Amino acid sequence: MSLSADTIAAVATPPGRGGVGIIRVSGPGVPGLAEQLLGALPAPRLAGLHRFCDSAGETIDAGLALYFPAPHSFTGEHVLELHGHGGPVVMDLLLARVLELGARQARPGEFSERAFLNDKLDLAQAEAIADLIDSSTVQAARAASRSLQGEFSARVQVLLDTLIELRTYVEAAIDFPDEEIDFLSDGEVQRRLERVVENLHQVQSQARQGCLLREGMSLVLAGRPNAGKSSLLNVLAGRDTAIVTPVAGTTRDVLREHIQIDGMPLHIIDTAGLRDSEDPVEKEGVRRAWAQIEQADRVLLVIDDQLGLSADDRAILERLPAQLPHTLVYAKIDLSQR
Structure with a gap:
């Protein structure tokens, strides 16, 4: 696990006006930041009603705060979510206060990047997040959701594990030719390799189908x-x-x-x-x-x-x-x- 040294923050909801707006904060500075902003560190994974105050103690907004201590969070770091009213002015004031308390503005995709670096997501799952957000059809959304849950990654991992196992058999037969057991003679390795090739074609077909669902x-x-x-x-x-x-x-x-x-x-x-x-x-x-x-x-x-x-x-x-x-x-x- 590779935890980052700094704390990042960003508005997690789309721009514009809405009933609810969310500020997400991730990094090692979250506990101290939460105490200064809310007056106390919220109980882990429990939504609680809090006042969000500025540096003078004036209330910016009141809403729900959720605290996810590391490593049990999306990014694998300490994460704080602030759920307030979704007006642009409120969100700007609340984000400015969070940045004032030591966080920095997150780059686009940086939360997913940290989740990947902390082994919370693999690359296929990280890409699936963007695919799910950008999906234009029900089928595209479902395909992205399956990939996000690790379905595609699991199929690739099975192929990788099988190839590593077959490589072990082949190397053993080459390194120990005088042993009585010959892993290559009965054709089992060849049959298993043929199944790997067949499964690889299926994975490629699934990837092409996913590309068409995503891009059209x-x-x-x-x-x-x-x-x-x-x-x-x-x-x-x-x-x-x-x-x-x-x-x-x-x-x-x-x-x-x-x-x-x-x-x-x-x-x-x-x-x-x-x-x-x-x-x-x-x-x-x-x-x-x-x-x-x-x-x-x-x-x-x-x-x-x-x-x-x-x-x-x-x-x-x-x-x-x-x-x-x-x-x-x-x-x-x-x-x-x-």
């Missing part, structure tokens, strides 16, 4: 001009985001919409129709379209069902990056006579 999937609508891309964008967005006309080349810039489908955040990107053009504006739109395609997680290649899969569509398919997942979407089927 970039889904690019691509295709020839007037194939129906903008109509598809409007349907997915649930509103008329893009202009739809029978004129080819209506969309010349990149349009974006952010939606959710079954809890997955999706960044839908409508692009200019892909074709050769001498028009400088349209050429720039096509260039931007290909730039978006190269950065996409998946491409929806929109095909005009009236024309079917044309040579131009096949040329676009051939130009797509080899590892980029894509789906063919046939549009205008209500107009098609095929």
Whole structure:
């Protein structure tokens, strides 16, 4: 455990007005600071009503104070939480008083940093805190919560422990070749290593899924001009985001919409129709379209069902990056006579 030498403080609730505002303090100076601010050190882990006083003894606010002695706290240090009224002026006055008593303003993320340094969190759990706060869907919040509880870290630790054990067997077989027991001959080590590889692929898949839930999937609508891309964008967005006309080349810039489908955040990107053009504006739109395609997680290649899969569509398919997942979407089927 690596306890810090200084004491930090910060407002733990979002900026603005609210019913409750919280000041969090962590570090070795918490007991003395609490005695000066509250008149006495609160009982550990019990919420008590206290007056929060300034240097002249005047009451700044009255609220709840909670004291968590080290190491039984979020950071592993002495922690004091002051729960007062959530007005900006009250919070500013209370924080200023705490800083006056010897604490310093915490850097962004410093409480989590101290929790990590004091072995209260590992890196995956520390990242999960930010993911949980920033989650935009229920599924993303649940995935971050599971990671915060150590589920992902536990799977990685099992893999690590198994690899260390297998390494021990292999080193023993190499260092003691004359022993009667050969750990490698019966194939058990090989079978266990294969299971490790399989589990590693599952962990990688889980990590990729978590990344998509956190950051969202970039889904690019691509295709020839007037194939129906903008109509598809409007349907997915649930509103008329893009202009739809029978004129080819209506969309010349990149349009974006952010939606959710079954809890997955999706960044839908409508692009200019892909074709050769001498028009400088349209050429720039096509260039931007290909730039978006190269950065996409998946491409929806929109095909005009009236024309079917044309040579131009096949040329676009051939130009797509080899590892980029894509789906063919046939549009205008209500107009098609095929």
